[in-house]
Amino acid sequence: MNNNNNLDEVLSRNSVKPSKGHGSKIRWVIIGIIGLVILILLGIGGNYLHQRSDFTAKDVNSSKTIEIKVPRGANADAIGQQLEAAGVIKYASAFKNYVDLNNVNNLNAGYFTLSPKMSIQTIVKHLQQPGALTPNGNDLQPGFVLMREGENAAQFAHNVAKQTKFSAKDWLATLNDQAYLQKLAKQYPDLLGSAINAPTRYKLEGYLYPATYDVRAAKTPEQITTQMVAKTNQVLQPYFAEIKKQKLTVQQILTLASLVEREAVTPHDRGTVAGVFLNRIDDKITLGSDVSVKYALNTNKTNLSIADTKVDSPYNLYKYQGFGPGPFNSPSLSSILAVLHPIDRDKKYLFFIANLKTGKVYFTQTIQEHDALNAKLVEQNNNTK
Incomplete structure (x- = not known):
């Protein structure tokens, strides 16, 4: 027992006792660290807000383009x-x-x-101004016109007026000239059989294949149109039999293709979007495409209102079932093939939505899934602004 008491005494004498101010020093160090972190976070936040609100030029003295x-x-x-x-x-x-x-x-x-x-x-x-059609700030040479994929007739008419001696109005008139259209229909019956009598804004909307055309020799606006329709006939010639086999008209194929052209970018997404539209038609559900409303309203604005989607136009595929009167623009062959060979129809997708930040397209089967996904994407995008 005595030995143990001696040992306790030795240990007691040699143990390190905390000084009176040691605890307070630790507290101040912790407070200092917390303060530093707060300052850093405030700095980061302030810098982020500054970046978002700095609309000034990067270098006002720059001579670079x-x-x-x-x-x-x-x-x-x-x-x-x-x-x-x-x-x-x-x-x-x-x-x-x-x-x-x-x-x-x-x-x-x-x-x-x-x-x-x-x-x-x-x-x-x-x-906000129209971009040049070609690199180096140069447009096409006079006498050449470019119909871009997804462009509609009214938009293309400005190219005609800019690049040729014909006015936009005169060229657009050819698209509804009955005497001229009857001649074209006799020349291209497989192509135009379902277009001539359709109740469309422009009878040849969608039948003007997207490409660059040399129209320097054109003496009339009809000659420009004929060249474009001939190109469409050439591109579609291998597919006329397949279109008939699917019991669809060329007008219906080109109408869906013109929607697909503006709704999706990659070949795979285009095939799946086409499948969604065909599924909705089979189920007698309106296609609900913003592309159709924008065409009905003659607008290019990004965000449509609820009132916009209720506009009373046969082109409004929120309001009316089916394919609609006809094409909304000039689709590419990629979009046409997507309609002829849709993807994933067996998955019964009826809805799709794109993440506007990433471009990724998501497909769902029910309105509940669609609404939940839409809410999730809105939240994600708002949190990453």
């Missing part, structure tokens, strides 16, 4: 990232924020020559 190609269907987020990566603007987030704050919904595709000395406001104004 940079050509940007804005792809068709690119949204403000994608364009902003492209501009930042190319060195035109400081922050992609500022571009996106400016577009959102100012309700800009008419940014165009094409080639644009921009500069780091431009403010975001100036850049947006440039992008």
Whole structure:
């Protein structure tokens, strides 16, 4: 027992006792660390807010010009990232924020020559103008016209007026000229048999194949139209028998293809979107495509209102069942083949939705799944602004 007591005494004498102020020092260190973290977070947050609100030029003294190609269907987020990566603007987030704050919904595709000395406001104004059709800021030479994939007749008419001696009005008139159309129908019966008597805005909408045309020798606007219809007939010639076998008309195929053209980008997505439309037609459900409403309203605005989707037009496929009167634009062969060979019809998809930030398209079978997915995407996109 005595030995144990001695040992306890020795240990007691040699043990380290905390000084009176040791605990308080630790507390102050912890408080200091927390304060530093708060300052860092405030700095990061402040920097983020600054970036989103900095609409000034990247370099007001720059003499450099940079050509940007804005792809068709690119949204403000994608364009902003492209501009930042190319060195035109400081922050992609500022571009996106400016577009959102100012309700800009008419940014165009094409080639644009921009500069780091431009403010975001100036850049947006440039992008609201039609982009050049070819690189290096040059449009096509006079006498050549380009019908772009997904472009409609009214849009293309401006190219005709710009590149030829014919006015947009005179060229558009050829698309409904009954005497001229009857001659074309006799020349291309397989192609135009279902188009001539359809109650469409323009009888030849959708039958003007997207391509570049040399029309320098054209003496009348009809000769331009004939060249374009002949190209469509050439492209579709191998598929006329298949269209008949599927018990669909060329008009129906081109109408669905024109919707697919604007609703999807990749061949796989186009095939699945085509399957969704065909499933909805079989189930007697309206196609509910924004593309149809925009055509009905003659608008290119990005976001449609509830009132827009209720417009009383045969082209409004929110309101009316079936294919609609006819094509909404000039579809590519890729979209036409997607309708002829749809994908995943056996999965019974009836809905699709695209993430506007990533471009990914999601497919669902029920309205409940669709609404839940839509809510989830909205939340995700709002949290990543």
